[in-house]
Amino acid sequence: MHTTLIDAATLSRHLDDPRWVILDCRHDLIHPHAGHDSFAIGHIAGAQFANVDTDLSGAKSAADGKFLGRHPLPGRAALIQTLRGFGINDDTQVVAYDAHGGMFAARLWWLLRWVGHPAVAVLDGGLVAWQAAGLPMVTHAERRTPGAISERASLVSTVAVDDVLANLSTHARTVVDARAADRYRGENETIDPVGGHIPGAKNRFFKDNLTPDGRFKDAAQLKAEFAPLFDEPSQAIMQCGSGVTACHNLLALEVAGLPGAALYPGSWSEWVGDPNRPVATGN
Template sequence: MHTTLIDAATLALHAADPKWVILDCRHDLLNPAFGREAFAAGHIPGAQFASIDDDLSGPKTGTGSTFLGRHPLPERAALVQALRRFGIDDDSQVVAYDAQGGMYAARLWWLLRWIGHQAVAVLDGGLPAWQAAGQPVTAEPAPQRSAGGIAERPSLTRTVSVDDVVANLGTQDFTVVDARASDRFRGENETIDPVGGHIPGAKNRFFKDNLGADGKFKPAAQLKEDFAPLFASPAAAVMQCGSGVTACHNLLALEVAGLPGAALYPGSWSEWCAAPERPVATGA
């Protein structure tokens, strides 16, 4: 069972195994059509496309038209149905990949753990690592798979709500760690964040800092050392980002480092800044 990362060589050995399900999670925040177009142009043989917007997120508004962020969590039942359409069973080994260092594949990794499925891993280095290893890509449509029977089980993850984060401004029971780039954290990138800044008291850990120069995750010991100054323990840490997607990259890195137990704030900055009464900090 692979539960965090998998390398290209290992995936190649099992790519044709009917018990393995490979999902392409490529995406672009500024171009929603990018993922499907990239998949159609070339993907790992046997892979299926999983849309961040359509398959791995829920409606942006909740009760009373409350804005829940750009990529809210899907309803658990809806997620299970989407995963069954991909042919995922309770005993399936799922492998997620993208071409952006795992920033989107980690969302699928986290969601499967959210519904209690442990056998899910991210392809370390993504599609570039696959191709660098001499493995093929194809533009052929993915073969039709029979519907899977994956069932929801007790969650392997934790979440906090926006109300929890508001309350924490006073209690400081946990440390919020923001996975966005430093310019977005400081409030200097209006293209992506029309309302710039960060949650007061949050610390910045850009998700790309989890990767080495080769685009693969740093060794566990290095990741553990990198995260050490940010919080006292993972149980007292909450990961967030712009919309709850790249925060999962930090959560994956923590698992690789042997530091499990941190929570996700799914609504993240896009939900937080939508209500003017919530305070905003700017600068470093």
């Protein structure tokens, strides 16, 4: 069972294994159709396309009209049905990949763990590593027989916006923001119309988890780099713009042998949906 990362060579040996499901999670925050368009041009043999906006996210507003962020979690029952549509069973090994260092694939990794499925890994180095190894790409889409994955006890934890708000007073936990430094400081209005960060949050850009070739740093290096941010992972809350790249930090923590941090799914986009919540800018 692969539960964090998998290399291209190992994945290539399982392309014809019916017990494995490969999901392409390529996406672009500015151009939402770019991921599917790239998939149509070429993808790993046997892969299916998982849309971050629709398959891996839920409605942006609650029934009462409350804004939940750009990429709220899907309902657990709805997610199970989506995963079954991809042909996933309880004994399926799932592999997620993208072309962005795991930026979006980590979201699928976390979601599967959220519904209790441990056999999910992110392709280390993504499509870039696959192509660098000279491995095949195809253009035809795969269709799988529906699966029967069941919902089991969650392997991860979450916090709600009210928990994060209360933490401003208790300081019981450390919020870690996975966005780029300019977004954290409030200097990128293209993606974050209301810029800045949650007061007291520390910044750990998700790309800092990677080596120059786009692969994850080794466990020892990741552990050393996360050490200054908090004493115990259980005291940490991971967030980002909309709950997607925060999962990259959670995957890096798992690789480092530091499990237990929680995800704030609504993240910055939900936080600034209420102008009464405080905002910090700069460093």
